[in-house]
Amino acid sequence: MKTTKQNRSERGISLILSCVCAALFIALIYIAFHYSTLTAGSQQVRNAVDAATLNVSKRVVDLGTPPQPIFKDCADSSGSIRLTNINRVWGKAYLINANVEAMERDSQSTPLSTQNADQAYMQAQAINDSLVQQLKSRTILDEYFKQLAEKRTAGLLGQGATVSTSQSNSWSFGMIDRGCESNLSFDTKQLPGYATLPGVGSGSKTYIQGYSPVTAHKRSFCFTSFRPNEMPHLISDPYFDKNEETKNAIANAVNPIPNAFKVTGVATNSKTPLSAAASAVANPQRQYTLAIPHAYVAIQFTNRAKWYVEGKKVNETSYGAKPEEQWGVRNYPIPPPKGGTLNGYASLGNEYAKANLWQAINALPGDHTQPLKKVLQRIQEIKADFSMSDLQQILEKQQFQNAGKFYIYPTYKTCDLTDPQIKVTSDKELNLPAWLDPTKGTDGLEAVVATEEMQKDEPNYNWQSTKGEHHTEVSGTIKWAPGSGVNTCLGELRLDRLTECYFSIGQ
Amino acid sequence: MRRKGQSLVESLVGLMILIPIGLAAFDVVTMVSCYHANEQVADSCARAAATRADQGAAVKAAEDAVEHSQIPGAALSVGVQSIEYNLGTGMVTAVTTMQIKLPVPLPYVSQMTIKSTAVVPIVGTPAPQ
Numbered sequence: 001m002k003t004t005k006q007n008r009s010e011r012g013i014s015l016i017l018s019c020v021c022a023a024l025f026i027a028l029i030y031i032a033f034h035y036s037t038l039t040a041g042s043q044q045v046r047n048a049v050d051a052a053t054l055n056v057s058k059r060v061v062d063l064g065t066p067p068q069p070i071f072k073d074c075a076d077s078s079g080s081i082r083l084t085n086i087n088r089v090w091g092k093a094y095l096i097n098a099n100v101e102a103m104e105r106d107s108q109s110t111p112l113s114t115q116n117a118d119q120a121y122m123q124a125q126a127i128n129d130s131l132v133q134q135l136k137s138r139t140i141l142d143e144y145f146k147q148l149a150e151k152r153t154a155g156l157l158g159q160g161a162t163v164s165t166s167q168s169n170s171w172s173f174g175m176i177d178r179g180c181e182s183n184l185s186f187d188t189k190q191l192p193g194y195a196t197l198p199g200v201g202s203g204s205k206t207y208i209q210g211y212s213p214v215t216a217h218k219r220s221f222c223f224t225s226f227r228p229n230e231m232p233h234l235i236s237d238p239y240f241d242k243n244e245e246t247k248n249a250i251a252n253a254v255n256p257i258p259n260a261f262k263v264t265g266v267a268t269n270s271k272t273p274l275s276a277a278a279s280a281v282a283n284p285q286r287q288y289t290l291a292i293p294h295a296y297v298a299i300q301f302t303n304r305a306k307w308y309v310e311g312k313k314v315n316e317t318s319y320g321a322k323p324e325e326q327w328g329v330r331n332y333p334i335p336p337p338k339g340g341t342l343n344g345y346a347s348l349g350n351e352y353a354k355a356n357l358w359q360a361i362n363a364l365p366g367d368h369t370q371p372l373k374k375v376l377q378r379i380q381e382i383k384a385d386f387s388m389s390d391l392q393q394i395l396e397k398q399q400f401q402n403a404g405k406f407y408i409y410p411t412y413k414t415c416d417l418t419d420p421q422i423k424v425t426s427d428k429e430l431n432l433p434a435w436l437d438p439t440k441g442t443d444g445l446e447a448v449v450a451t452e453e454m455q456k457d458e459p460n461y462n463w464q465s466t467k468g469e470h471h472t473e474v475s476g477t478i479k480w481a482p483g484s485g486v487n488t489c490l491g492e493l494r495l496d497r498l499t500e501c502y503f504s505i506g507q
Numbered sequence: 508m509r510r511k512g513q514s515l516v517e518s519l520v521g522l523m524i525l526i527p528i529g530l531a532a533f534d535v536v537t538m539v540s541c542y543h544a545n546e547q548v549a550d551s552c553a554r555a556a557a558t559r560a561d562q563g564a565a566v567k568a569a570e571d572a573v574e575h576s577q578i579p580g581a582a583l584s585v586g587v588q589s590i591e592y593n594l595g596t597g598m599v600t601a602v603t604t605m606q607i608k609l610p611v612p613l614p615y616v617s618q619m620t621i622k623s624t625a626v627v628p629i630v631g632t633p634a635p636q
Contacts, residue, residue, distance in 0.1 A: 014514045018521020025525060029532045033539065040543040047550050047625070055628040058597065062634075077636050084634040148598065151626040231558060231630040285633035416636050 038272060041154050041161075046276040048152035048163040049265035050234055055148035056141055056261050057232040057280035063140065065130040068123035070096075070486055073294035073435070077415035081127050083135070084284035085416070086257055087184040087223050091208070091290040092485075093124035095381055097217035098195035099484045103444045104217075105194055108482055113443040116486035121219045125254065132255050141171050145263065154267050154274075161270040165263050169277075173258035174243040175250055176235060176281045177225040181207035184223060186290035190380045192482075202228050208290065210259075213252040222253035226283050233281060235260065240279035259283075289384045292485045293417040294435045296409035297378045298492040301360065305348055305460075305499045319348040319499070321360070321400055334466070334505050343465035344503040346472060350459035351497060357406060357424065358395035361495065363459070364476045366452035371478045371493055374449060375408070378482075378490040382410050383420040390422070398424040409436055435488065442483035442492050452476030452497075460499045468506030474499045530611040537581045537610055542621050545605040548576045548585055549623035553601035558631040562592040569601055581607050583618065592629065600626045 064080030067089070074088040075081055081089055100117035103109040134140060142165050154161040165171075185205040186197060197214055199206035208214075210225025240262050242248060250256050262279040307315035307328035315328045329344030351363035362368050372391065379386050398406065403426030410420035411433065425431055432438065454475040464470045477496045483489040555572035556565035569587045578585050583606040591600040605621045 014517030015520055018517065018524060021521065022524045022528060025528055029528065029535070032532075033535055036536065036539045036543075040539065040546070043543065044546060047546070051550075051553075051625075051627045054630065055598075058628040058630055082634065148626060148628060151598070151600075232628075233630070286636070414636070418636075 038274075041267075041270075041272065042274050042276070044152075044154040045163055045265065045267050045274045046278075048149055048154060049263075049276040049278045050280075051152055052145045052147075052149040052163065052265060053261065053263055053278035053280045054232060054234055056144040056263070057282040059144040059147070060135055060141075060261070060282050061284045063131065063134040065127055065134065068127055070120050070123050071127060073292070073417055075416070081131065082284070083131070083224070083257065083259075083282060084183075084286050085288065086128065086131055087182050087208070087226075088288050088291075089124050089127055090221050090223055091184050091186075091288075092292050093120045094197075094214065094216055094221045095190075095192075095290065095292055096120040096484050096486055097219055097221075099192050099381075099482065099490070101217040102192040102194050103482050103484070106447070106482075108445040108447055110443055110445055113484045116443055116484045117217050117219075120484075120486055121217075128257060129255055132257055135258060136171070136173060138171060141165075141261065141263070145265070149265065154270060159269075161267050163265040163276075164268050166266045166275060169264040172240070172262040172279075173245050174240050174260035174262065174279070174281075175211045175225070175245060175248075175256055175258055176240070176243050176260040177227055178211040178243065178250070179209050180225045181227050182210040182223040183226040183228070183284065183287045184208045184290055185287060185384075187380065187384045189377065190290055190384050192377060192381075205287075207287075211250050211253070211256065213250065215252075220252045220254065222250065222256045224257045224259050226259065226285075228287055230283050231285060232283050235279045235281050237262065237277055237279050288418060290381075291384065291420070292381050292490065293410065293412070293420070295378075295382050295485050295488050295490045296407050296436055297375050297490050298438075298441075299357070299361070299375070299406045299408070300492060300494045301404055301497065302494060303349065303497045303499070305346065305501060307344065307346075307501050307503070309342060309344070309503045310505055311502070321349060321352045321404060323347065323349045323353050328501055329464070329503055332503075338505065340466065342468075342503060342505060344462060344470065344501065345464075346460060346462035346499065346501045348460045348499055350461075351474070352400050353459070355400045356396050357398040357400060358392055360400050361395065364452035364455060364474065364497070366476070367450060368478070371449045371480055374480045374482075374491065375493055379408060379422060381485065381490060383422055386422055394422060394424050398426070401426055401428055403428045405438075407432060407436065407438065409433065437488065440487040440489060442481040442489045443487065444482040444484070444491070446479045446481040446492075446494065448477055449480040450478040452478070460501075462501045462503070464503045466506060468504040470501075470503045472499055472501050533610045534613065537579075537607065538619065538621070541579055541582055541605055541607045542623070544577075544579050544582065545585065545603055545621045545623040546625070548573060548578070548605065549601050549603040549625035550627070551576055552587055552590070552603055553599055553625035553627040556590050556592060556599045556601055557627045557629050559592075560631050562590070565592040565599060566590045573603065578605070579607075581610065583608050588622065594629065594632065597629050598626050599629050600624060 552569035
């Protein structure tokens, strides 16, 4: 009886055990399956957040702000200042302030030039701040994030699972690649005296260091790092955190432009709450050269003749930039016993006979290197690679044509004013570009930079109606009036030519 | 004697339940693993294509990325099905397909094709002038 009962209770035990094992086995498989889908889904979320953050770093270059009046020539083809060209704005503001600082040190500044430098800085800062405001706008950044995130599903986490920015974590901003290249190259020759810029060599160019503030005219200028030959790309979170703006602020920089963005994305419509963080750095992939695009340098000639009889000045006239005869002494009474009158005349303007502009500048002996260097440095603020031989070439091509004033200015074919071609035009030709207002002169004080050696009886000479000693002394003074560049004038070179005509009554 | 025979039958019935489950688990693990791998391949392709400046270069970059991808042993082949390089939207969409051989063939199904899509922003073009 007992055996029969035992047999009955053991009947089917293997089947039960198999079912229990199967259930456990199925449970294990279910857990393993979910674990693997969760792992893969987590990777999907990470990939989606990476792609969406990368999209933000790519799209932020679309954000723009209208330029302040001084910086209209730094705008892009659509007339805006963006992440792409913000360094151009700061570059121009730096040059203006460096010009004024040099003017102050040389005692050639004026209250107007100082005011202009301050205005340029304030306008650059206003553009900067407006751009920063947009770059840090959560609404805009979320929109850029969403633009891509909604195209990436995390299918393994459930149907329709996507990612969105976390509401609990805000965007973080960083200044990456400190001390590396900005997207603004320069040449030390461009800088006015006393100014220095920290540069980083890359290829054949030297770029201004990003996030390494420089000072000019007691103001701090901070350029944004955008390394050449780099695209917008993802960066590691520890690298971002090390350069995050609140954790590691840049000394002496006022509201610097961030170039890196970090955000946490969370899976939405998912059964499992998953999140991932990603950091990406922006790069507009465009390089510019330090310049004041709309600017000019003027060269002016003033010619005077002073007339003397027996060492006494009797008249002063001006003469043009072509040979002419003038009667500067008319009917000068000759005292008794000789009596009668003296008429004296002179052949003037011979220094400009058959001259082109280069010859006219060098018409009298003397060292013209220094004044021409001043002109060249200012032209290099417009076109960095402009050389002295280029200057000589364009001045030699320019006919004198009895003009008094010449303008050296750039013309451009590109909308963003990045391909300057330097031209010279005289005030007689009247084909100046619309932006060049010749009535706005320099904002600096004039100073003598060179003197020309006195020439006796050449190239101008004189005669008198009566017998007696007569001769001319031709000399020149070259003056340079620097300009800050705010009102487009970077400086004016003035060649003051003086012909002194001496006459004598004779015995 | 009857008892022994009964246990054997019960064990056989149990194994008939457990073995298919175990074998199916192999297939499921392979499919999930290959799906995950193909997702990574699609992402690599899209990222490589996104660094190029035009459609032709993008396709070539994607194909190169596939060649350099690590694919699981169960994958018979992996390839780029399509690359949509859209400068209008600023995004590149890569679709990759992976043909896999199931370790335990199901009736009438011994191979499967997995398709994955990845979208990333185009980063190879400079900002507007």
